[in-house]
Amino acid sequence: MxxxxxxxxxxxxxxxxxxxxxxxxxxxxxxxxxxxxxxxxxxxxxxxxxxxxxxxxxxxxxxxxxxxxxxxxxxxWRIGKNAYYVDGVVHPLDTLPQIAAYPHMSLYDKFRLGMLTKGVDFRGGVPKFDSYESLEDYEQVPIKQFLLEHTTRGVYENFFEPLLDAKFGSRKDDVSAAWLLGRVKFRGERHPLKGEYLGYFxxxxxxxxxxxxxxxxxxxxxxxxxxxxxxxxxxxxxxxxxxxxxxxxxxxxxxxxxxxxxxxxxxxxxxxxxIDFQGAVCAVATMDRQLTDTYWLNVAHDAPFGALIEHTNFVPPERYGGQHLLYVASYVQSEEEWLWQADDAEVEEAWLDHVAEMFPRFDRSWVSAFRVARNPRAAPVYExxxxxxxxxxxxxxxxxxxxxxxxxxxxxxxxxxxxxxxxxxxxxxxxxxxxxx
Ligand SMILES: Cc1cc2nc3c(=O)[nH]c(=O)nc-3n(C[C@H](O)[C@H](O)[C@H](O)COP(=O)(O)OP(=O)(O)OC[C@H]3O[C@@H](n4cnc5c(N)ncnc54)[C@H](O)[C@@H]3O)c2cc1C
Missing domain, CATH: 3.50.50.60 (FAD/NAD(P)-binding domain)
Incomplete structure (x- = not known):
């Protein structure tokens, strides 16, 4: 046996x-x-x-x-819309026209970001197509150093840094460029005018x-x-x-x-x-209406959570008896953090207060249930x-x-x-x- x-x-x-x-x-x-x-x-x-x-x-x-x-x-295979929340505005970021319209990066930043996502090394103004083939070469390179050398400060600060804050918090500077390149390669097929296809049963x-x-x-x-x-x-x-x-x-x-x-x-x-692991606190708010039209909303400011993931903008609310389901989630780097120590009611209060700050039309009465799941080892820190x-x-x-x-x-x-x-x-x-x- x-x-x-x-x-x-x-x-x-x-x-x-x-x-x-x-x-x-x-x-x-x-x-x-x-x-x-x-x-x-x-x-x-x-x-x-x-x-x-x-x-x-x-x-x-x-x-x-x-x-x-x-x-x-x-x-x-459904399209899940992605967006960035910056200074009170939700910026959709799935398609080329949406990226072109994003006001927080220059045209040149966008070009260098585009080159990186296509696997093209554009340092020195000369395109090289094989630089990123061996991830092992970047295993010891800090992610920030890599992005500043291979893209621009604008790409790092206005695109990747908020994502890294949400994903790794205080550990973000420990993560390797190999992880980032692996993630870029890992992205799946995209519809040119709609965004990435994501699978769900x-x-x-x-x-x-x-x-x-x-x-x-x-x-x-x-x-x-x-x-x-x-x-x-x-x-x-x-x-x-x-x-x-x-x-x-x-x-x-x-x-x-x-x-x-x-x-x-x-x-x-x-x-x-x-390997160090980070914990996760992940809540599901059951609401009687939609908060945004985005599936995955990255939050580019110092919010008490990393992302808002409105599941019912991915799978229709009809599948859930008409209810709207919103994940509010954050990784936790240490068990000493307030979030790990807080009880469910405290998490609900802090997080929904912040949702209300971000979206003034949101009202707590929309939420009929708020379920909190926690796991002390939810993801490795890919240092x-x-x-x-x-x-x-x-x-x-x-x-x-x-x-x-x-x-x-x-x-x-x-x-x-x-x-x-x-x-x-x-x-x-x-x-x-x-x-x-
Ligand atoms: C917030 C979050 C978001 C995620 N999003 C995605 C996503 O979008 N797409 C995706 O593909 N993956 C996602 N994942 C990752 C995915 O859930 C995991 O990679 C996968 O479930 C890991 O499976 P596992 O069997 O290795 O470990 P686990 O699911 O952790 O299973 C381990 C099991 O072992 C049991 N166990 C522990 N100790 C003992 C013991 N001593 N004796 C007996 N049993 C024991 C535990 O109870 C547990 O059931 C996400 C994970 C998290 C936390």
Whole structure:
């Protein structure tokens, strides 16, 4: 029997692929629900992810898996409008005419930004087309230094800096240029006049997770089962110890896949990973009307949140019983921060007060519910030297034969952690196990 620690998408994908290759697998999930960070709330209609989720057209493995699971016809590619909020004005920034009209960058800034997004190095006025092919070359380069050298100060200050503030807060200067270039490449197909296509399942990601659980077999997945120990014997894994509500059990095992955060890996087998993670606080406001017509609104000022993501400008409110759903979200760099310490009512008050400041016509009476989700390890900080810190899939040399890792600190979750990355990590591990058994 192979044991998988964690019933998120990575653990479920690993189990699915292992079973396809003829292995017996048991998934052990500490919580009561499956899907991990992709778990959902109920609404007046379809379920909604606790943390905003969509797919990019560049992500193929999860689409292939959806096809195998019979849910690919549910996958819809919709345009989600992006905009920047600056000084009281929402500036749409999806199409060339919109970018041309954006008043906070010069024409030359826009040209240099355009060159970068096309992968063209325009330093010295001579276009070079192969400078950004090897991301490893930029792994040690600070992002600000890179942008000032490869674009302009205007591009850095008026375009990227607010995004970096929202994404990495006080850690933004630690992030590598390789991450930025990876993200630029990671962007998917765009409609020239509308914007980027983003993927979302009809009914949300819950039907995808459910289909994956069904394929693995509910009898092969145990919820409420926290793995508290992994033992090795003579250099090879021998057993897992699991806490449930009623008892602590130890099971013999032939291999263990840890598909959870690296702190869980460290607690179970002592492997230390140096990657820093940031937390997230993510609220969903249920409203009786629309706030903006934008899906993803970046906020280019010192707001108490990083972005406003109006889900029902992406998927119509009719799918949610006519309600309008707005994510208000922020990353958290330290557990000492006010936001992490604040209770849900305090978060609601501070955030909705600020929404009212930004949009004077907004009224608190629009909001009938405000649900807050928090996770202390929501995303890695992609700092310089990151690739040297990723956890290997096969920990045979480091820990013991038969110990594997498919969690968020794995190579597949770079340059951006994603559900697709979780599936790839699960598959990478399953293929390695299959090759040796
Ligand atoms: C705010 C936010 C926005 C995101 N947006 C997107 C997006 O738009 N598109 C996208 O593709 N991805 C997005 N993601 C990322 C995506 O959710 C993750 O990459 C993916 O869900 C990670 O899956 P995982 O299985 O590796 O980890 P997790 O989902 O964290 O699953 C790990 C599981 O392990 C369990 N576990 C932990 N310890 C134990 C233990 N000792 N024993 C048993 N079980 C244990 C946990 O309970 C959890 O269920 C977003 C994430 C966040 C937080």
């Amino acid at each position: 192979i044991h998988v620690v964690g019933g998120g998408v990575a653990g479920l994908a690993a189990a699915y692929r292992l079973q396809q290759r003829g292995h017996e697998v048991q998934v052990l999930e500490a919580g009561g629900d499956l899907g991990g960070l992709a778990a959902s709330y109920e609404t007046a209609g379809d379920p909604l992810e606790k943390y905003y989720h969509h797919l990019s057209k560049s992500e193929e493995t999860i689409v292939e898996l959806a096809e195998e699971l019979g849910v690919a016809e549910r996958l819809q 009809d009914g949300g990601f819950a039907p995808f997770v459910d289909a994956l659980v069904s394929a693995v077999g509910r009898e092969n997945v145990t919820t409420g089962a926290r793995v508290v120990g992994v033992d090795t014997d003579d250099g090879a894994v021998s057993s897992v110890t699991v806490d449930t509500d009623s008892e602590t059990e130890t099971h013999d095992t032939e291999a263990v896949v840890v598909a959870a955060m690296p702190n869980v890996l460290e607690a179970l087998v002592g492997y230390e990973c140096d 310089r030297g990151y690739l040297d810190m990723v956890v290997p899939y096969d920990l045979g040399d480091e820990v013991g034969e038969g110990v594997y890792y498919a969690g968020m600190a794995s190579r597949a979750q770079y340059p951006e952690r994603s559900l697709n990355g979780a599936v790839v990590a699960g598959y990478e591990v399953a293929d390695r196990i299959d090759a040796t058994r």
